[in-house]
Amino acid sequence: MDAGLLIIILASGFVLGIVGAIIGSTLLVLVPLLHFMGLPIHTALGTAKISVLSRELIPIFEFKKHNLIDFKITMPFAIAGIIFSVLGTNLVLGLSES
Helix, strand or coil: HHHHHHHHHHHHHHHHHHHHHHHHHCCHHHHHHHHHHHCCCHHHHHHHHHHHHHHEEEEEEEEEEEEECCCHHHHHHHHHHHHHHHHHHHHHHHHCCC
């Protein structure tokens, strides 16, 4: 990967991180951008999902620190999210790149 492409990806990631913090999601732009930059579509999807996870970890810890999370309510949603993420990942990995 050449330096110009890396700078474009890093700058795009920074801008999309700001936009994602404001509107709540960047996947609609990030996945096609990463694929356009040469990443295989499976890698672009995985990279985008990891960015979402890392963006959400800090607020989770902050909410927990201030006792603003009711785990009795949130755990069923978290478990469902994990189950359907695994199912969706297996579905996508079964698809061909073309």
